[in-house]
Amino acid sequence: MGRTSSHTTSPLSLSATPEDAPEGQRSARSSRSSVGSTTRDSTGRRSSSNRTKIAGPGTPLRSPLPSPKLPNWPLESNNGLLNPPSPRSRNSSAHGSYASATTFEDIGEEVSIADAVSGSRPATDRHPAQKDGSGNVVVSVRVRPDAGGNDGGKTEVEWMVDGRKSLVSYRGREGGEYIYDNVFTAHDNNAKVYDSAAKRLVRRVMEGYHGTVFAYGMTGTGKTFSMQGTATSPGVIPLAITDIFSFIRESPHREFLLRVSYLEIYNEKIHDLLAGPPVAGQTQEEVKLREDSKRGVYATPLKEEIVQSPTQLLRVIARGDNARRVSSTQFNARSSRSHAVVQIVVESRDRVPGSGTLHESKRAALTPGGVRVSTLSLIDLAGSERAAENKERRTEGGHINKSLLTLGTVIARLSGDKDKETSGNTADKEKHLPYRDSKLTRLLQPALSGNSLVSILCTVQLGSVGSIASANSHTGETLNTLKFASRAKNNIVSHAKKAEEALPNGTDAGSRALLDRYRMEIQELRKQLESQTREQTNARDEEEERARELEAEQRHEEQMLEMQLARTALKERIEHLNRLILSSKSLGVNANRSFGYQARESLASNNDSHIVSQRSSTASRATLEVPNLNRKSSSSSGESPPASRPFSNALGADPNSEEEDSVGEYGDGTATQAAQIRALQADLADRNRYISTLELRLRQARRSSNSRVTMAFHKPQLHEEGGAGALLKEKDAEIAELRARLDDKDRMVTALRTAARQRDIASPSKEAPALPERRRVSAHRSQSSGASETQKKIMSGPLPLLLPEKESAGGDVDVMTRMIDSMMSDSGVLLTRKSSRRTSLRTGSESR
Numbered sequence: 001m002g003r004t005s006s007h008t009t010s011p012l013s014l015s016a017t018p019e020d021a022p023e024g025q026r027s028a029r030s031s032r033s034s035v036g037s038t039t040r041d042s043t044g045r046r047s048s049s050n051r052t053k054i055a056g057p058g059t060p061l062r063s064p065l066p067s068p069k070l071p072n073w074p075l076e077s078n079n080g081l082l083n084p085p086s087p088r089s090r091n092s093s094a095h096g097s098y099a100s101a102t103t104f105e106d107i108g109e110e111v112s113i114a115d116a117v118s119g120s121r122p123a124t125d126r127h128p129a130q131k132d133g134s135g136n137v138v139v140s141v142r143v144r145p146d147a148g149g150n151d152g153g154k155t156e157v158e159w160m161v162d163g164r165k166s167l168v169s170y171r172g173r174e175g176g177e178y179i180y181d182n183v184f185t186a187h188d189n190n191a192k193v194y195d196s197a198a199k200r201l202v203r204r205v206m207e208g209y210h211g212t213v214f215a216y217g218m219t220g221t222g223k224t225f226s227m228q229g230t231a232t233s234p235g236v237i238p239l240a241i242t243d244i245f246s247f248i249r250e251s252p253h254r255e256f257l258l259r260v261s262y263l264e265i266y267n268e269k270i271h272d273l274l275a276g277p278p279v280a281g282q283t284q285e286e287v288k289l290r291e292d293s294k295r296g297v298y299a300t301p302l303k304e305e306i307v308q309s310p311t312q313l314l315r316v317i318a319r320g321d322n323a324r325r326v327s328s329t330q331f332n333a334r335s336s337r338s339h340a341v342v343q344i345v346v347e348s349r350d351r352v353p354g355s356g357t358l359h360e361s362k363r364a365a366l367t368p369g370g371v372r373v374s375t376l377s378l379i380d381l382a383g384s385e386r387a388a389e390n391k392e393r394r395t396e397g398g399h400i401n402k403s404l405l406t407l408g409t410v411i412a413r414l415s416g417d418k419d420k421e422t423s424g425n426t427a428d429k430e431k432h433l434p435y436r437d438s439k440l441t442r443l444l445q446p447a448l449s450g451n452s453l454v455s456i457l458c459t460v461q462l463g464s465v466g467s468i469a470s471a472n473s474h475t476g477e478t479l480n481t482l483k484f485a486s487r488a489k490n491n492i493v494s495h496a497k498k499a500e501e502a503l504p505n506g507t508d509a510g511s512r513a514l515l516d517r518y519r520m521e522i523q524e525l526r527k528q529l530e531s532q533t534r535e536q537t538n539a540r541d542e543e544e545e546r547a548r549e550l551e552a553e554q555r556h557e558e559q560m561l562e563m564q565l566a567r568t569a570l571k572e573r574i575e576h577l578n579r580l581i582l583s584s585k586s587l588g589v590n591a592n593r594s595f596g597y598q599a600r601e602s603l604a605s606n607n608d609s610h611i612v613s614q615r616s617s618t619a620s621r622a623t624l625e626v627p628n629l630n631r632k633s634s635s636s637s638g639e640s641p642p643a644s645r646p647f648s649n650a651l652g653a654d655p656n657s658e659e660e661d662s663v664g665e666y667g668d669g670t671a672t673q674a675a676q677i678r679a680l681q682a683d684l685a686d687r688n689r690y691i692s693t694l695e696l697r698l699r700q701a702r703r704s705s706n707s708r709v710t711m712a713f714h715k716p717q718l719h720e721e722g723g724a725g726a727l728l729k730e731k732d733a734e735i736a737e738l739r740a741r742l743d744d745k746d747r748m749v750t751a752l753r754t755a756a757r758q759r760d761i762a763s764p765s766k767e768a769p770a771l772p773e774r775r776r777v778s779a780h781r782s783q784s785s786g787a788s789e790t791q792k793k794i795m796s797g798p799l800p801l802l803l804p805e806k807e808s809a810g811g812d813v814d815v816m817t818r819m820i821d822s823m824m825s826d827s828g829v830l831l832t833r834k835s836s837r838r839t840s841l842r843t844g845s846e847s848r
């Protein structure tokens with residue numbers, strides 16, 4: 001398989017036209033010369049006394065992202081927003097407590113340790129170029145300790161590393177001196193690297209600048225070691241995270257929202273390292289780079305996680321690290337096969353005291369200002385490498401080298417770009433910079449084109465004599481890295497400005513600032529909550545109102561029912577009393593008829609009156625007879641003697657009437673027994689209904705006394721209850737009277753039976769005709785031959801069969817007549833008494 005140039009040649013070995021090895025040397029110098037002759041003069045000289053030996057303290061193991069010892073201060077968090085507690089002092093502050101060689105644009109603000117210690121250069125002279133923004137780009141070189149632990153020997157002869165002077169010089173072929181912003185020797189640890197190369201940039205990002213830190217170098221030279229570090233020696237990323245949160249704590253006047261994404265560019269494809277493993281059967285959407293005027297170049301779709309603590313942020317990044325592609329290569333057992341980009345988006349805004357009261361929450365009491373969005377990109381590039389034997393590694397290496405080559409080309413051409421910038425020809429500038437040739441350069445475009453603060457950390461391994469790193473090819477790579485660093489320092493011009501504060505814009509729903517969107521969402525949710533609370537209150541009020549109405553309605557219904565019952569009861573009572581009145585009248589008529597012969601005579605002579613009397617009597621009986629009496633009558637039917645028939649009713653009986661005959665042999669002359677029974681049953685039903693009405697009302701009254709019935713209804717009810725009780729008592733009295741009357745009748749019947757027996761004994765031979773026959777005969781005789789008064793009396797008695805008895809034994813009949821008269825007289829007294837009581841009752845109820 002043929003190899004492409006990118007396979008066979010490391011990008012670091014390529015020089016972008018004018019900057020060849022000697023030019024690279026010049027470039028480094030010119031870099032300094034661009035920042036001032038003083039610097040060049042001071043850094044350009046060789047000094048054996050400052051020469052640093054390559055140290056080889058042993059290679060730390062690459063490990064997952066370490067957890068640096070983080071201050072355990074709680075951060076207030078609300079919806080992902082971070083609010084620092086009141087500021088407190090600490091030794092390691094993100095606010096410039098460090099002494100760093102990092103320059104950026106703080107003129108005279110910070111002095112490098114080396115310079116401060118040496119005092120060789122006054123701060124004002126040191127970086128005059130900072131005034132035109134070139135100080136926004138920091139280039140550092142870090143020398144990795146030799147894996148063999150040999151830091152002496154020939155190395156000293158070929159390479160000279162001066163940390164204090166930020167100088168690396170090579171005495172071999174194509175040798176030269178390279179001066180950078182920082183040169184870290186093999187003795188310098190990650191903390192020193194971070195403090196000098198990145199700390200200030202991180203702080204600036206927190207203040208609102210975009211910042212990019214990336215590690216560049218040949219494979220195995222310590223890029224990942226520098227960016228991630230180890231558990232004991234945390235690298236740039238964990239230390240930056242610590243500082244981010246320290247800054248938040250120390251900025252009580254601002255509120256922050258942090259979101260993080262993590263992507264890798266592997267074989268020229270972008271992968272979201274936070275997206276998790278692809279779900280079976282689901283194709284993951286390819287991450288693409290887009291560009292817009294506000295955000296610049298960005299990858300999408302990309303998972304962004306909002307983080308609220310250093311631990312959370314470190315965990316998210318560690319998760320991404322685990323997803324990153326790492327393989328073993330000739331130079332590195334765990335070589336990164338992709339460019340990895342951690343992006344931390346910082347949203348912040350001022351917290352201005354608002355109109356909230358003390359009782360409201362702290363957050364509600366502050367009215368926010370505009371949101372500032374800045375981005376910190378921490379990039380661990382894959383290392384350039386020579387072609388590997390493994391096909392897969394070769395493919396990867398090809399892509400890695402190609403992208404690094406493009407990066408080198410872009411940076412190399414930036415120098416020409418600088419000239420065009422002065423001439424103002426920006427169209428040309430865009431045209432000749434091949435940002436789009438690789439994903440890496442496209443992604444780095446905003447940073448390389450000057451919108452961002454940039455810190456480039458180039459890692460090299462010089463190697464002692466005989467080591468792999470000392471091999472010719474390796475030295476060539478190292479030299480190319482140094483040249484790249486020099487070109488970057490020389491060519492990249494950053495005019496990074498603080499991101500503008502986007503004022504809260506209620507209509508911009510697609511606003512990039514989550515802080516703003518969250519604020520809007522919170523406001524919206526608050527509004528919703530308020531309206532919901534209002535609605536709930538209204539609904540509750542309505543419900544209560546409805547319940548009240550329902551209760552009133554029920555009460556009204558109860559009252560109506562009570563009134564209805566009361567009316568029904570009154571009606572019943574009126575009806576009953578009316579019946580009683582009729583009964584009294586009837587009884588009065590009957591009584592007259594029973595007591596006086598003359599009255600009976602007159603009634604008997606008047607047929608119409610007789611009929612009326614007959615009816616009245618029936619009604620009277622139907623009304624007055626009590627159930628047990630009724631029972632007795634019916635139970636004795638058929639075999640009880642005719643004596644059970646009342647005397648009075650026989651008085652007006654029409655002996656010719658078929659109806660009279662057909663109503664039964666026990667008819668009393670005014671109504672048949674069946675009619676009596678019917679009447680009694682009807683009366684009984686009336687009373688039962690009345691009693692049940694009273695019971696119902698009583699129950700209702702009891703229930704109502706427990707419910708909230710108004711007093712207006714209680715009073716009549718109580719009154720009704722009293723009336724019902726009285727009525728019941730009255731009924732009981734009536735029943736008792738009727739029973740007494742029944743007893744009288746029983747006695748009468750007994751007497752009549754006795755008389756009948758005596759008659760039978762007196763004339764045993766004389767057969768009595770059958771009852772109906774006798775009755776007819778007697779009736780006929782009585783009517784046709786004009787019966788005597790006595791006969792009429794007897795006829796008005798219960799039994800027509802007494803007639804033959806009279807014929808044969810007149811003495812017995814007289815006895816019987818006397819007895820009946822006496823009983824009737826008793827009964828009359830009883831009925832008169834009862835009648836008078838009923839009248840008084842009626843009067844009483846009417847008056848009531």
Ligand SMILES: Nc1ncnc2c1ncn2[C@@H]1O[C@H](COP(=O)(O)OP(=O)(O)OP(=O)(O)O)[C@@H](O)[C@H]1O
Pocket residue numbers: 058059060061062143144145186217218219220221222223224225226329332334335336337381382383384459
């Ligand atoms: N300054 C250092 N001090 C001690 N050990 C180091 C240093 N720099 C690198 N190493 C060790 O060298 C090895 C390779 O380092 P590292 O993986 O960081 O290289 P790299 O540049 O990221 O390589 P690649 O491009 O292949 O990913 C690791 O085991 C690492 O621990």
